[in-house]
Amino acid sequence: MKSYFSRIDKKQLPYLLVLLFGIITGSIGYFLYGNIKLVSYGDSSYYFQTAELIKANLNNLFTSQEIGIGESLNAIIIGILIKLPFNDFYEIFFFQILIYGFTGLFLFKFTEEYIGQKSAWIVAFFYLVNNKHWQHIYIMKPGVWVVFWISLVLLYAIRLFKDPGNRKLLIIYSLLIGALILTDMRYIPHIAALSFMILLPLKPFGLAFKKMLAIAGLVLLTITPWIVREYYVFDRFIFISDVNTIVFQQTFAPEKFKESWVYKGEIHKLDSIILPDGRNLQHEGLIKEGKLSREQVNYLVAKENSKSNFRQRLEYGLSLWVPFKFRYSYEPKTTYKPIQAPASKANNLNRIIMLGILYPFFFIGLFVIARKKDMFGLGLILMLIFHFFLHMFTYTDWRYLLPVLPVITLISVMGLNLILEKLKPSYRLY
Secondary structure: OHHHHHOOOOOOHHHHHHHHHHHHHHHHOHHHHOOHHHHHOHHHHHHHHHHHHHHHOHHHOOOOOOOOOOOOHHHHHHHHHOOOOOOHHHHHHHHHHHHHHHHHHHHHHHHHHHHOHHHHHHHHHHHHOOHHHHHHHOOOOOHHHHHHHHHHHHHHHHHHHHOOOOHHHHHHHHHHHHHHHHHOHHHHHHHHHHHHHHHOOOOOHHHHHHHHHHHHHHHHHHHHHHHHHHHHHHOOOOOOOHHHHHHHHHHHOHHHHHHHOHHHOOHHHHHHOOOOOOOOOOOHHHHHOOOOOHHHHHHHHHHHHOOOOHHHHHHHHHHHHOOOOOOOOOOHHHOOOOOOOOOOHHHHHHHHHHOHHHHHHHHHHHHHHHHHOOHHHHHHHHHHHHHHHHHHOOOOOHHHHHHHHHHHHHHHHHHHHHHHHHHOHHHOOO
């Protein structure tokens, strides 16, 4: 064993350690979240059912109407994985543990190339010890995949920022954006803002504009085959999948949202139903009792959300970013709470540790980026701003902040570095 490690390039050792630590922590998460029953309710059940549909119809991947309504890229990959001759869950768990470990590695590499290795250890550590990320390994939601693609996009974004003339980097960066959009199209504005900021310094501006068009074209080229497939199968335009489309329809056009789920049937009868608790997105009781389907609840919530004014939207979006919450559950007689969604005590503790303690350093980090006029850092800030605006109109569960939490951690590290530098220059991280 000693001779084996002696052959490892010392420069590669940090990357190996981060990857192994990610695999170990992800595996430890099995004892908390590896219960197969986790996929028997809510979104977890939904995503696993779509993967099973893909497994059953894999030979008809490009023609079956059973596929393409609710799937995102991760569900398609999971559907292929569970064709393997093992326990349907364990091969998914194993693969997603690897995805999780490599995400930590890519975040480490990205931070190292941006602000140095000392900072990279902190960002990777915060990601890899966050048990909410562990949870996404063992449920079928796309969270672990979204952060995986974002980590790769960020890594190639910083490389493209440093070497904007490199065509190979531009192509890889564009293809990774396409993979992220196929997994969750909600991140289009985030990545568009980041791409704009990393190319903006190019002179003349016409060159930057051409590269932006090139990225947009390559991304479109990546996602077009699946969009064409959707139109061919369903004879109507579906951007990636209905699940992606309804993210916006549920806010801006609830009637269109209803049409998206027309294949479910009976949903046209819902207009006479009123939910008593407004924005409550967790109607597990109604769903478990068979009184309403998840799709019906989603439509009713969409109809309620569409009535909100801008102030309500603003407060709703801000509720995603609070460092802790006071309410842990809905009370039957006081359930109409249009702003504050409930949080479990475990989620609240996670929120305080992984977000709350970062805030003092985060705001200093924003100052550092502004003072240095760091265009890449400004791109990261724009990503967070667009994330805020996005969730003014969609969901504010704690898990929806997790994909951008590494960015918040990184900016916080920049703030911490300034404090350490003021205390003693030798303490600084980069």
